[in-house]
Amino acid sequence: MGATIDTNGSDRRLAAIRDYRLIEAIGDGAQGDLARLAAQICAAPIALITVIGADRQWFMAQVGTDLCGTSLDDAICTHALASDDMLVIPDLSLDPRTRDSGIVADGPQIRFYAGVPLRLADGVAVGTLCVIDTVARPEGLSATQRDMLCSLARQATTTLELRQLLAERDATLHRMAAAEAAISGNEQRWRRLFENISDGFALGEAIRDPSGRVIDWRFVDGNPAWFALSGFDRAAMAVSTGRQLDPAAPAHWADLLETMLADGEPICFLHQVPRLRRAFRGHCFRIEGDRFGAILRDVTEDRAAMRRQAALIELGDTLRDCHGVGDVARIASTLVGRTLDVACAGFGRIDTTVSEVEIELDWTAAEGASITGGQRFADYGAVEASIAQGEAVVVHDVGSDPRTASRAAALADRAIGAFVIVPVRRDGRSTSAFIVQAPEPRRWAAEDIVFLRKVADRVEVGMAQVEIGNAPDPVDPGTGAPAEEHSFDGTGDRVADVAGIGRSHAAGSIRTAAACAGRRA
Numbered sequence: 001m002g003a004t005i006d007t008n009g010s011d012r013r014l015a016a017i018r019d020y021r022l023i024e025a026i027g028d029g030a031q032g033d034l035a036r037l038a039a040q041i042c043a044a045p046i047a048l049i050t051v052i053g054a055d056r057q058w059f060m061a062q063v064g065t066d067l068c069g070t071s072l073d074d075a076i077c078t079h080a081l082a083s084d085d086m087l088v089i090p091d092l093s094l095d096p097r098t099r100d101s102g103i104v105a106d107g108p109q110i111r112f113y114a115g116v117p118l119r120l121a122d123g124v125a126v127g128t129l130c131v132i133d134t135v136a137r138p139e140g141l142s143a144t145q146r147d148m149l150c151s152l153a154r155q156a157t158t159t160l161e162l163r164q165l166l167a168e169r170d171a172t173l174h175r176m177a178a179a180e181a182a183i184s185g186n187e188q189r190w191r192r193l194f195e196n197i198s199d200g201f202a203l204g205e206a207i208r209d210p211s212g213r214v215i216d217w218r219f220v221d222g223n224p225a226w227f228a229l230s231g232f233d234r235a236a237m238a239v240s241t242g243r244q245l246d247p248a249a250p251a252h253w254a255d256l257l258e259t260m261l262a263d264g265e266p267i268c269f270l271h272q273v274p275r276l277r278r279a280f281r282g283h284c285f286r287i288e289g290d291r292f293g294a295i296l297r298d299v300t301e302d303r304a305a306m307r308r309q310a311a312l313i314e315l316g317d318t319l320r321d322c323h324g325v326g327d328v329a330r331i332a333s334t335l336v337g338r339t340l341d342v343a344c345a346g347f348g349r350i351d352t353t354v355s356e357v358e359i360e361l362d363w364t365a366a367e368g369a370s371i372t373g374g375q376r377f378a379d380y381g382a383v384e385a386s387i388a389q390g391e392a393v394v395v396h397d398v399g400s401d402p403r404t405a406s407r408a409a410a411l412a413d414r415a416i417g418a419f420v421i422v423p424v425r426r427d428g429r430s431t432s433a434f435i436v437q438a439p440e441p442r443r444w445a446a447e448d449i450v451f452l453r454k455v456a457d458r459v460e461v462g463m464a465q466v467e468i469g470n471a472p473d474p475v476d477p478g479t480g481a482p483a484e485e486h487s488f489d490g491t492g493d494r495v496a497d498v499a500g501i502g503r504s505h506a507a508g509s510i511r512t513a514a515a516c517a518g519r520r521a
Contacts, residue, residue, distance in 0.1 A: 013081075014054055016124045020164045022051045023058060026068070030159050030316065031061035034129065034152050037461065039063045040468060041148045042114065042141060044131035049118075049156055050077045051127040060127070074103045077128040080115035086146060089113045091136035111136040114146075116153035121161060129153040143427045148464060151457040155316070158454055162309050169302075176283075176297070200226035200280075200296030206257055207241060208290070214258035217242040220291075229298050231276055248273055261286055270299075279303050301445075308451040311339040315455060319462035328462045329360030336363070336436060336455055340448055343368030343415065345436045347459050348375070350423065354388040357433050369415055371435060381407045383421060390430050392449055393421040397441035418442040422452040424460050432460060 017023065031049045039047035046064035050057050057075035059068055072078060079097055080087035092098040092111050103110055115130030129152055141149065202222035206214045219237050227234060232245055243249055248271070260267050266285040273280065283295040315335050322328045329347045337345035346362030355377055362372045377384045381404035383393045396418050398404040398411045411417075417440040423430040434456045 010054070012124045013052065013126055016120055016122075016126050017051060017053065020120070020126070020160055021167065022060070022126060022160060022163075023053070026051075026058060026060050028060060028159070030313075031156060032063075033316075033320070034156050034159075035061040035063045037465060038129060038131055038149060038152050041152075041464065042131040042145050044112075044114075044133050046110075046132035047130070048077075048132070049127065049129050050075075052078060052081060057127075064132075070103070074101050076101065076103075076110075076113050076132075077115055077130055080117050080128045080130065081125045083115075083117055086114060086116045086150065088140045090138050090140050093136070108134065110134055114141055114149065116150055118153060118157050118160065120157060126160070129156050144464075147426050148461060151461050154454065154457055155461070158312060162313070165305065165309060169306075198225055200229040200294075200298075202226045202294045202296070203287070204242070204292050204294055206261060206290040206292070214254045214261070216254060217257060217292075219245075219294075226296060229278075229280065229296050231273075246273065248275070257284070257292070260284060261290060261292065301447075304445075305447065307339050308447065311335045312451070312454055312458070315458055319458065319465070322462060322466055325463050325466060326360050328459055328466060330363070332434075332455055332459045332462075333361065333363040336434065336452065337365065337368075338363075339451070340436060342436045343439045344371055345434070346371045347432065347434050347456070349432050350387070350430050354384055354430055357435070359435065368437070368439070371437070375435065377421075379407065379410070380404065380419065380421070381411075387421060387423045387430055387433065390423050390425040392423070392453070393419075394444050394449060395419050396443050399441070415439045418444065420444055420449065420452060422449065422456050424456045426460065432456070434459070 035047040035049050039045070044064075047062070048059050048065075049061040050059055050069075052072070052075065055072060057070050057072060057077060059065075062068075076089070076092065076098055079089075089095050089098060090112060092101070092104045092113055093109075098104055098113070110132050112133035112135065113130060115128040117125035118127045118129060119125050129149065131149065200222065203220045204217050205220060207216040207218060209215050218241050219232075222230075222232075222234075222237070226232075230245075237245060242253075253269075256267050256269075259265075264286050266283060269282045269284075271280050271282060272278075278298055278300045281297045281299045285293050287293055315332060318331050318335075319328060322331065332347055333345045336342075342365070344362055344364040346359035348357045348359035350357045357375050357377070359371050359373060359375055362370055364370050377387060380393075381395075381398075381401070383403055386393050393403070395401045395404050398417060398419070399408040404411060416437050419435065419437045421433055421435050423433045425431065434452050436452065
């Protein structure tokens with residue numbers, strides 16, 4: 001039988017399912033890849049990514065069954081929603097929570113279940129990533145299988161959160177359009193907006209040469225947010241032209257301004273300001289004569305978030321075609337380095353003493369020094385204990401951080417002013433790590449660390465996938481012949497090679513039956 005779900009928890013879950021539009025995500029190809037990989041890693045005939053609705057369990061992705069969902073009475077996954085980490089039931093027919101379920105006592109007669117709740121950023125569990133077998137598994141899953149299943153569940157959650165991020169972006173653009181439309185109203189409305197809007201807002205006027213051609217501009221006034229965002233000093237703005245205030249302003253802006261003042265068509269632009277290391281989205285519109293208004297919004301963090309999400313998606317797509325551990329490390333390091341705009345980035349395996357990491361092919365910017373090869377943690381400072389515990393080491397300034405202050409001079413000689421080391425744990429110990437370095441002190445954002453952890457998880461999964469793909473085919477322990485490929489058709493019968501899933505498929509095929517029997521023998 002399905003679990004009795006807490007009413008308050010159900011309300012939050014159903015609201016999240018609606019807000020994240022999760023029912024619309026059913027059949028998402030990215031989720032299907034994760035389900036196939038989960039089944040392969042756990043040697044299970046069935047793998048599901050589920051959403052627990054008000055009265056039904058939906059399958060966003062499934063391997064080994066053609067069903068698209070079940071009633072809540074038959075949903076074993078409802079028991080996993082309250083789990084902090086993972087729910088494993090070695091024999092469903094013996095567990096009092098599940099033995100009377102229709103899919104256990106009758107029908108397909110499933111026997112083994114392992115599921116990880118899919119928790120969104122606010123902690124609400126909306127469903128699970130689970131693997132199922134028709135044979136009981138007293139031993140459950142290995143430590144490696146548990147770690148990998150949890151990593152895949154985090155990836156599934158990231159994909160769901162991306163849907164919400166895109167929806168919020170669209171809503172923000174709509175609000176911006178509405179605010180900009182309000183500017184064309186009467187003077188009183190415009191003045192209130194000018195003074196109180198949270199975006200930077202300035203009044204400007206064109207500067208023309210004797211022939212009447214616009215060659216520059218000056219800002220007449222600005223609201224408090226304008227000065228805070230632009231970094232302009234009010235006194236300097238009063239005596240300087242736009243080009244003098246912002247040397248990075250493109251030369252063609254004067255031509256665009258002239259055209260806008262002539263035809264009244266507003267201008268939208270995206271501008272990177274190197275001296276501030278910030279990015280802004282702007283909107284200019286004609287007021288009257290040579291006067292214009294400018295709205296400025298800081299989109300640095302929004303663009304950084306989109307770059308991080310795009311990098312995670314690109315990494316997932318690219319890793320499917322990797323055939324070697326070095327390729328996985330090189331691709332991930334390149335994406336991380338460019339996304340975070342650091343001097344160098346690298347991923348490698350940690351030795352058994354947790355004293356050194358062997359970096360595979362790394363990525364370096366023009367000013368970065370390569371970290372390919374062995375890197376001693378002691379050379380970075382007092383960081384080994386944290387790495388051994390699986391804790392990220394985040395150093396904003398090697399000179400002021402007590403863990404690295406004694407090594408500051410040596411680190412400076414290596415052009416390291418700030419760095420992050422994110423370890424990955426497997427089988428109960430730290431086995432690999434991602435390292436990124438910056439030549440100057442840098443304030444690492446919490447989102448940067450979350451991004452690095454997600455990349456590290458994907459790299460670990462990608463390397464495991466490569467290792468699985470390069471492993472020899474399993475054999476039947478009784479005959480010595482290659483084990484057959486099997487799947488589960490939802491009726492209790494196992495059939496060979498359903499839907500044409502072969503071992504050469506990029507996501508891997510699901511070997512169970514004889515292969516699992518050999519493993520448990």
